[in-house]
Amino acid sequence: MSFEIIQHRPSQAFIHLQNLIHNLNVLRDGLDPQYFFCPMVKANGYGHGDIEIAQALEKNGVQTLGVGLIEEGVLLRQMGIRSQILVYGTFQAKSVREFARWNLTPVVSDWGQIAALENYNWENPLSIHLKFDTGMHRLGFTTSESETLLNRLSENPFLKVQGVLTHLHSAENLIHGSGTSWQQLEELRAIEKQFNKYNPVVHALNSAALIAGLKGPERNEILRFGARPGLALYGYNPIESDVSMDLKPVMSLRSQVVRYHHIKSGDSVSYGATWRASQDATVGVVPLGYADGVHRLLSNQGYVLFGQQRVPIVGNICMDYFMIDVSSVIKGLRIENWHDHQVTLFGFDRHNNLIKASELAEKSKTITWEILTSVSERVPRILEDVN
Numbered sequence: 517m518s519f520e521i522i523q524h525r526p527s528q529a530f531i532h533l534q535n536l537i538h539n540l541n542v543l544r545d546g547l548d549p550q551y552f553f554c555p556m557v558k559a560n561g562y563g564h565g566d567i568e569i570a571q572a573l574e575k576n577g578v579q580t581l582g583v584g585l586i587e588e589g590v591l592l593r594q595m596g597i598r599s600q601i602l603v604y605g606t607f608q609a610k611s612v613r614e615f616a617r618w619n620l621t622p623v624v625s626d627w628g629q630i631a632a633l634e635n636y637n638w639e640n641p642l643s644i645h646l647k648f649d650t651g652m653h654r655l656g657f658t659t660s661e662s663e664t665l666l667n668r669l670s671e672n673p674f675l676k677v678q679g680v681l682t683h684l685h686s687a688e689n690l691i692h693g694s695g696t697s698w699q700q701l702e703e704l705r706a707i708e709k710q711f712n713k714y715n716p717v718v719h720a721l722n723s724a725a726l727i728a729g730l731k732g733p734e735r736n737e738i739l740r741f742g743a744r745p746g747l748a749l750y751g752y753n754p755i756e757s758d759v760s761m762d763l764k765p766v767m768s769l770r771s772q773v774v775r776y777h778h779i780k781s782g783d784s785v786s787y788g789a790t791w792r793a794s795q796d797a798t799v800g801v802v803p804l805g806y807a808d809g810v811h812r813l814l815s816n817q818g819y820v821l822f823g824q825q826r827v828p829i830v831g832n833i834c835m836d837y838f839m840i841d842v843s844s845v846i847k848g849l850r851i852e853n854w855h856d857h858q859v860t861l862f863g864f865d866r867h868n869n870l871i872k873a874s875e876l877a878e879k880s881k882t883i884t885w886e887i888l889t890s891v892s893e894r895v896p897r898i899l900e901d902v903n
């Protein structure tokens with residue numbers, strides 16, 4: 517049975533697919549096609565909608581995609597995605613059959629997983645990627661385990677090492693040409709040599725590292741380490757204070773004022789009365805709240821685009837609503853004569869004015885990744901090809 521849920525509220529996340537493709541081209545431009553390139557679409561495509569993002573990337577020549585969970589990979593397969601899908605997250609023995617069933621490629625990072633893969637009754641060889649912990653101390657084999665791992669896998673005709681990888685913990689230091697990232701990459705290079713009988717692809721570069729490679733002086737040295745960009749694909753440069761990159765935000769979170777209040781000087785707004793008007797004011801009520809992913813730390817801190825201007829968020833963010841002070845825009849006008857009720861929390865407004873999610877991240881003491889992935893399921897994603 518299929519049914520359609522009618523959208524009753526005017527809060528939506530617009531997804532600018534043309535910006536996604538622009539970013540893809542900027543990041544891929546000049547990359548040697550022999551180097552591994554795997555856009556990350558995990559966590560619902562960083563909040564943008566993994567199916568639609570994967571479809572758009574595939575249509576534009578991408579052949580490998582990265583997810584965090586087996587479930588994410590299965591969903592993409594069910595929706596007809598044909599690219600190779602790497603599952604970067606950890607997995608349990610009982611899940612191993614899903615790799616065969618859905619043609620997913622596991623990123624293997626511990627001995628329990630090796631045992632689970634060895635014990636499965638494979639009909640066809642399975643390609644695997646091996647993750648090494650070179651300093652992040654999250655997932656991966658230690659580099660001292662590589663010899664034993666190589667010997668053990670050499671005995672198994674069903675497990676084919678297609679790739680070796682690591683993850684950089686402070687990739688932003690790569691642009692400065694020294695530091696921990698280079699050490700991590702050197703360790704990966706040694707692993708790559710050790711596994712050379714498999715002729716594995718090698719990968720390590722997240723957005724910051726890829727941009728350091730594209731823009732820094734050691735381009736070829738860095739770029740050979742294969743890329744798994746996430747954030748940059750969605751329009752944000754994690755090292756923008758060091759180097760600029762022509763990236764365009766892919767998501768715009770917009771709503772509409774649903775109610776206006778004319779309040780008197782001294783009146784308060786929202787729970788706890790944490791904001792009081794210092795003069796008579798016009799306050800707009802926006803139907804987006806922390807249950808939609810608007811961080812509560814933005815209470816009395818953030819601002820939005822309204823009437824092409826930045827206006828402040830006033831009072832505490834509620835579960836379904838927040839309030840803004842629109843006095844500076846409405847000025848002496850009567851509300852009946854004001855027709856542009858659109859509010860943009862981040863991304864582009866209809867006139868191409870921009871508030872970056874990274875600005876919001878700073879205001880709410882978090883990172884851009886969290887702002888984007890926090891936009892909750894109850895906010896409909898609207899695909900748009902133009903801003």
Ligand SMILES: Cc1ncc(COP(=O)(O)O)c(C=O)c1O
Pocket residue numbers: 556604683721722723724744745746747748754
């Ligand atoms: C293993 C791995 N590779 C690549 C990425 C992409 O990182 P970024 O979004 O900084 O490009 C992530 C993101 O968390 C990751 O966990």
